[in-house]
Amino acid sequence: MNKQTHYFFAIKIPQETKLIMKKHRDRFKEILPFSTWVHHEDLHITLAFLGNAPAEKLSIAIENVREALRECKGFPLEINNLGTFGKVDSPRIFWADTRESNELREVREKVFKSCLEAGFQLETRPFKPHITLARKWTGDQHFHKRLLDELQPNPLLFQANEVVLYQTHLDQTPKYEVKEKYLLE
Template sequence: MSEHTESSASLRLFVALPLPRELRDALAGWSRDKLRKTFPMEKWVHPEDYHLTLKFLGGTPADRMPAVREALALVAAGTAPFGLALDGLGTFGRPGLPAVLWAGVRAAERSGTGAWSGLADRRRQAAASGGGPDANGRAQPSGSAPPSAPAPLARLAEAVEAALVPLGYPAEPRAYRPHVTLARRWSAPHAPDRALLAAPPPAALSAPWAADRLVLYRSRLGQAPMYEPLAEFLFGNRDSG
């Protein structure tokens, strides 16, 4: 585990899986060269801020940080790395005025050579109408809901929830729907072309990666990048914490 010393009285925190550098770079390039021309959103996420949220903690007193770190270290120690890959685009919010553009995720499996490969049964996004995401990354009925979390990711989210409930962080009642937020607030007078959401991403964005750590992030409103990693916890590391 590595950590950042923080002296603020209260921190706005969340727990997430980071994306590997090469994937963040590829996603930033796709957003810059293609998505921004197709989806006129007001605010695009800084590439350093791409992540998969597992649990939003909100305002946390500094004196609770040691207990939070210990709980996350125990979860990470009991988790084995698993494979994930990005899987298409979707939106939250009204179909004609989406609030969020996101990329979904799917499971990946380890091949005989040890490399990660995408599962063949890719689940496509379904259209709906209504609200938007909550702070934990759990989708309310909305423009197009992300698919259910791959089993290892769902188990990890449940373990994080269970570890933090005794520390005063209530469990989230909604189903966990993992996604990577790319942009916010549709700015065009016309509704988006829903067919554009089905366009396949570049090959570099379909490459699976190994999720191998939890990161505890601090939100710094008004800054770019907005999310500062305070501590990370490697999976299977019994010495963390």
């Protein structure tokens, strides 16, 4: 059977940060009824979603990104807020975001441009860096933003030292496999 897969470039979250986020996620799961919770190994910040990528285009994007990031250095990021996407009373996505970072925006622009130059058609909405924690509200009651205010953890600082190309395996958990790594030194 030919399984559909897709690819995306992302900031890889360091392992120790993923484990701290897992503890928060486990606490959130007890309170917030979302249908799907992201496995802690799959936590990341998407930079460019490629979708089902033809091998030739993917190869060009891999090399373009490698060249674009050659001079980029690692930088600190702070996870600082919880939020949602979708309907106010029945959100589609529950996420944690990062404090504004010029370095993150610069890396995202380089990756995004590299993928466009490889021939990919990418998302045109403004970049909203976030880490997806859960999907699809299933609560009997309407979701209220005050829940997020009550759950708000302390800010979490980490060093963003790696951009990766992930391949998605929908039939596995965790479902994202690292295909390429770009160290930001």
